[in-house]
Amino acid sequence: MTLNTLSPVQTLTILPGTTCTGDPENFTEITIHPGDTISVVGPTGSGKTAFINDIEVFAQGDTITRRKILVNGSEPAEDLVRDPSKKPIAMITQNNKCLADLTVEEFLAMHLRSRKMEDKGIITSVIDLANQFTGEKITERMHVSSLSGGQTRSLFIADAVNISNTPIILLDEVENAGIFKDRVIKILREKHKTIIFVTHDPYVALLTEKRIVMKCGAVEKILTPAGAEHATLTKIAKMDSDIMKLRERIRSGELLTVSREIEA
Ligand SMILES: Nc1ncnc2c1ncn2[C@@H]1O[C@H](COP(=O)(O)OP(=O)(O)OP(=O)(O)O)[C@@H](O)[C@H]1O
Numbered sequence: 001m002t003l004n005t006l007s008p009v010q011t012l013t014i015l016p017g018t019t020c021t022g023d024p025e026n027f028t029e030i031t032i033h034p035g036d037t038i039s040v041v042g043p044t045g046s047g048k049t050a051f052i053n054d055i056e057v058f059a060q061g062d063t064i065t066r067r068k069i070l071v072n073g074s075e076p077a078e079d080l081v082r083d084p085s086k087k088p089i090a091m092i093t094q095n096n097k098c099l100a101d102l103t104v105e106e107f108l109a110m111h112l113r114s115r116k117m118e119d120k121g122i123i124t125s126v127i128d129l130a131n132q133f134t135g136e137k138i139t140e141r142m143h144v145s146s147l148s149g150g151q152t153r154s155l156f157i158a159d160a161v162n163i164s165n166t167p168i169i170l171l172d173e174v175e176n177a178g179i180f181k182d183r184v185i186k187i188l189r190e191k192h193k194t195i196i197f198v199t200h201d202p203y204v205a206l207l208t209e210k211r212i213v214m215k216c217g218a219v220e221k222i223l224t225p226a227g228a229e230h231a232t233l234t235k236i237a238k239m240d241s242d243i244m245k246l247r248e249r250i251r252s253g254e255l256l257t258v259s260r261e262i263e264a
């Protein structure tokens, strides 16, 4: 049996709400299945965060957008919504912070205890997974409050995968945090997680299978490129890796008089 068949969420359905001017949103429904990778794009203020917030809170026409979220075709059961240990959704934003002054190990151990799970190597596997997402290594002795933005996000994603084991992971503009987004997508896809990325990053947008385009608080379009962007994706992957290398050189204090990455 795969983990996924144990998941209480086989489909998530988003029913339309209203636009920023109060008009009905122009789609019938959006259904999301386990393993789907989706990006949410659109100008600043177009409602991207509001869209994933609706999913996170299982909106029932009670948010500013008036959207409704169904789980397996019906209004979600109360415990999925209210009980944090049953909640199938983890949302990772740029503001995620751990306020308690714990080490990484203590923080993960506390999370395991709260879920009545035994360690059995899980703490090590969470840290190992997080370290695949970030270039700056995390160790168990580090204090969570002193982790960088990229390390914190990587740890929370790994925690969501291995401890909370949520089938759905929402990420709000985490691309600038210096995490290896292609690895995040690859690994979460292998684990059959549903990933919804709010992003301004062309590489992330092209790595996902479906693109939801927002405008004036509403879903304006849903694009399913189905391989049509493959050539562009190959070019962007190279550009992205060049930028990463340049970023590393800038971080290490180099003067970029020669930009061999770009010229190569
Ligand atoms: N359907 C809607 N109806 C009314 N107001 C909305 C709707 N969707 C979003 N808003 C409001 O519009 C504002 C901008 O939305 P939001 O923060 O989701 O934009 P964003 O696309 O995430 O922007 P950014 O790129 O800057 O993060 C918020 O105050 C939000 O509450």
Ligand SMILES: [Mg+2]
Residues within 6 Å of the ligand: 048, 049, 050
């Ligand atoms: Mg936003």
